[in-house]
Amino acid sequence: MDHSNLKLSEEKVFKDPVHRYVHVQDQIIWDLIGTKEFQRLRRIKQLGTTYLTFHGAEHSRFNHSLGVYEIVRRIVDDVFQGRPEWNENERLLSLCAALLHDLGHGPFSHSFEKVYHTDHEQFTRNIILGDTEVHAVLHKVGADFPQKVADVIGKTYPDKLVVSLISSQIDADRMDYLQRDAYFTGVSYGHFDMERIMRVMRPTEDQVVFKATGMHAVEDYIMSRYQMYWQVYFHPVTRSAEVILTKILQRAKALYQDAYQFKYYPTHFISLFEEKISLEDYLKLDEPVILYYFQMWEEEEDVILQDLCSRFMNRKLFKYVEFDPSKQYKLLGQLEELFKKAEIDPDYYLAVDSSSDLPYDFYRPGEEEERLPIHLLMPNQERHELSRESAIVEAISGKRRTDHKLYYPRELLLDDSKHREVKQQILSILEKH
Structure with missing residues (x-):
């Protein structure tokens, strides 16, 4: 039986707050959604610790993955259909890659990746190619189909147009998360006219281009991305929670390596601590599991882990002050010494966190992470790179904005039961800056 064209007897729909409905007509897509690896994404938040800043941000990677799939479905079924540049045979591949692009994310993924050296993109490919329910479903389409899906997500698939749908400077992934994250955080920055963008999309051999008449909708998208990064994704309070999360993971690992006797043995963490995590172990990790350990560890003997x-x-987070590492690097060393004098471990209670974003860049050959520019299709059919036509985009093109904050536990410094003078000295240094 040819599974590549197998349709459901009746279309299934998911009600969605962003796209109104997510439509599923293909048996393979329906089967993928039902796999345990995909259902696991319900237990991983899309925005990690952001719910501690914006209380509505409880949505999951499951929501987002369905949204990315729906945007790609609309592009290939409505916008591209019948156009000579689009190969209709790539339809199902594009839909599967869109649906599965985030499959390998772990709990609070960015903190985990930093401390335990995991890579969610590699795990996505491992799940697709490994002994999993997802692999079994994809294999029904063809023996080489799982590899093709992994190649699209890994950006190595030969048809660059298919890759660009989920991985470019204006792709279905970003178009979904900007709108979805804006909706759930309650901010107005992430909204842009996706309907207009889709109307002016045109497929070419290697990427999607946009009719010049839709330039303002594309500008709006770029600016909404810029605003969302600084107002939501890099919010200093979210980053404070992220710093504490990272320190918990580091402390648990350090204690394990020092043969500390945990009251609540970290079974799910062992392969992470030893940095030899199997796919099976990885798939058992989700945010409820991690939060269970954190709740148990509030009763540990180790004061730092407990605290x-x-x-x-x-949500007793660290306070922060602005910090410029290029000018204040000596200050950090000075503060570390004072923290030690005050018997507060600077390894866990003093942290510099940096955020950096490049809202849009044009192609610069040979540079790290080369980015395909966004091209406008002019009335004479020439392609012009976006920042050549848009003064707004030109103003932010290639400009990396970076922000540094220094995080510390203010209430520990206000506790004057001991080392009062040192603590006052630390506070005066921090609050002067």
């Missing part, structure tokens, strides 16, 4: 877990679970 950090309590802070995270009860």
